[in-house]
Amino acid sequence: MLLTTLLAVWIIAISVWPLARLFLEALAPGQTGAPLGLMAEVLSARSTGRAFWNTLGASAASVAISAGLGVTLALLTGLFQLRGRIAMTFLILSPLLIPSQTMALAWIELTGATSPILGPLGLAPPPGRTNPIYSGAGIALLMGIEHMPLVFIATRAALRAVPGDLIEAARIVGASRRVILVRVLLPLAAPAALAGSVLAFAAAVGNFGIPALLGIPGRFPMLTTQIYQRLNGFGPSVAGQVAVLALLLVALALGALALRKLILLRLSAPLPAGAPTVPLDAGALRPVLEAGVWAVLLLIAVLPMLALLATAFSPALGVRLSGNSATLANFADVMRNPAAMRAIGNSLRLSLLAALICSIVALPFAFLAVVQKSRAVRVLDWLVDAPWVVPGTVVALAMILAFLRPLPLIGSLYGSFAILLLAYLARFLPLILRPVLAAAESAEPALDEAARILGAPIWRRIILILAPGVLPAMSAGALVLVMTAVNELTLSSLLWSSGNETIGVMIFALQYEGNSPAAAAMAVLSVGLVLSITLALDRLAGWLPPGTLPWRE
Known part of the structure; x- marks a missing residue:
């Protein structure tokens, strides 16, 4: 006891x-003493509406990216006998290991005018032009990549739960790999992928590191950065106002989690126990699939970190990194x-x-x-x-x-x-x-x-x-x-x-x-x-x- x-x-x-x-x-009365007056004042403010819709729009767009990448990579690495699948999986999950602010900083260095990767290739934006990553689209892209592993893990787990007997039965009746994928595997994995996507939305709503480094200089306010800027500027005196903004975040996150639970309860189907699914032989397509996966991982996981590393060793911004200029x-x-x-x-x-x-x-x-x-x-x-x-x-x-x-x-x-x-x-x-x-x-x-x-x-x-x-x-x-x-x-x-x-x-x-x-x-x-x-x-x-x-x- x-x-x-x-x-x-x-x-x-x-x-x-x-x-x-x-x-x-957040439920305190406003300046006039009216019940819930503080909430009404904050919710009716134009800045609140802008931050709310920016948060909703960027988070929804990021989910589309997370779902597209996560489901595709889960299917390719989970269903086909690709070489180096452990290394692929580690790189796919690497956004979970890299903090939001570090990922944002890496992409800033990759896509900026002084990019050590794109600059030598002539692909960097010209000097004086604003880095395109400082935008709502840039925020959505990076949040989509960061939360992609949530969809990947959910989809990959669902694919592993499919009994191999189902795949074998489809093969016996003459189903091709495409039919097995479209008619058997995707319908069974869809509820988990959808639940993972909703979880990615909940994570995006509460993300601070990426909106802070990209949204504040890009003048794209979101709820998390608006809370930070108000508290940073006015201190605890505005605690009641930002508490209302915090309730908006809670409502969005809890709504997403409730939807996820509903999806799992209503759409998921119990599967009979059986032998685990054996990865399919990709045949002549295997080199193409492997090249495609490595190309995506190179873009989303490797190049940004190389740009960050190159910037860390550069003597100054704009100086091309070489063996002679590299410095500690x-x-x-x-x-x-x-x-x-x-x-x-x-x-x-x-x-x-x-x-x-x-x-x-x-x-x-x-x-x-x-x-x-x-x-x-x-x-x-x-x-x-x-x-x-x-x-x-x-x-x-x-x-x-x-x-x-x-x-x-x-x-x-x-x-x-x-x-x-x-x-x-x-x-x-x-x-x-x-x-x-x-x-x-x-x-x-x-x-x-x-x-x-x-x-x-x-x-x-x-x-x-x-x-x-x-x-x-x-x-x-x-x-x-x-x-x-x-x-x-x-x-x-x-x-x-x-x-x-x-x-x-x-x-x-x-x-x-x-x-x-x-x-x-x-x-x-x-x-x-x-x-x-x-x-x-x-x-x-x-x-x-x-x-x-x-x-x-």
Whole structure:
């Protein structure tokens, strides 16, 4: 009972109360004292309408790109015997590993007038012309690429679930590869692809990094950037107004997630168990299909990062990179920059502390939810996902409203390292809790029952019985959390203060002040850090349940 109470207090304090405080702020009366007056004032403003429709339009356009790329790549890599499928899959999923602000910066360098890739080919825009990526179309393109893996993963999983017996039956009756694809596989994978597309829309609505780096200089406001600019310009005094904007984001995201659940319930069909689907032989088309996949991956995953890398090694913007001009000066400048080094240290501390604390919370949570089947903890399980489901901008604003006023014995947490940590703990707890719960569900219940009969206390049953079984899943979740949090920008952009900078904030700030080479160098360092964590996670593949690492076959 005590353990359940402590978990309830923790979840309510960092997840439920801040979001509830946000909703209460948005429902406040306006200047005239009319009920819901503040909401009416903000929603009727012309700037709100423009940001809302820009958000809706760019997100919808990005979904078309995500769906087209994700479904096509899933079909090609999932159905045909293509060489190098593991490498292809890793590059397809790479947008999940690259932070939004780094991806935006890479495309800025690729498509700008000083592009180290397009410039030598004569394809870069002429000097003085605005980079075409600074537009609503550019935002939609990049968000579409970033969220494409969500559609790819859903479609690929649906294709793998198709029993091989169905394919074999179609072959026996003389169906061609085209007929099998169009009449059998696509109808079965369509609900999952549609659900993944809706999930991509929800992610696009809450995206901040890409709209911030492209939309602010391109004068294309979206809801997330409008919240950032208002808070950045006027501070907590406009918290009520931006809370209304945050509710718009929540409504769009929750509407999309509700639609996704409806699609899965109404359109998905249960499939009989059977042998897994054997990839089809592409025959003479295999070289063409392989070339097509590699060409797409070269464009969306490789060339932008090469442009970013080239900018990081360039002595100055506009100077063509060569063996003689390449320099490490930008990296040296970053290393000598106290704020940059402080940002790296802060990001590592925040991500590691969040991983440690969330792991400590996840163990007793899984024990109470799975082993003891506590109804109260099952209810808490629903509440845990709230800060992950709603956009990060909303979570950051909720933290400001909840912890702006001084707390007993603590004071105000606004502008402190602690508020950043609390936001990370609330936002990223599901990344560890979900795999730990899944691992606990598959554990042998007789072991805990035997320990209980022998009189072992709860803490010993958690540490000695449950923990060893869920340790691989918890380790993988912790590494995913660190990999996600170390380059986080959405929360940090609203919660950071002098001395509490993060890597994402520094990349954004360096690019915003016009120091592209230093921003590129900082971004390259951050990508290297994420790839190092990814390699460490890949080393755990042998101890993890199948499917934990999506780039592994």
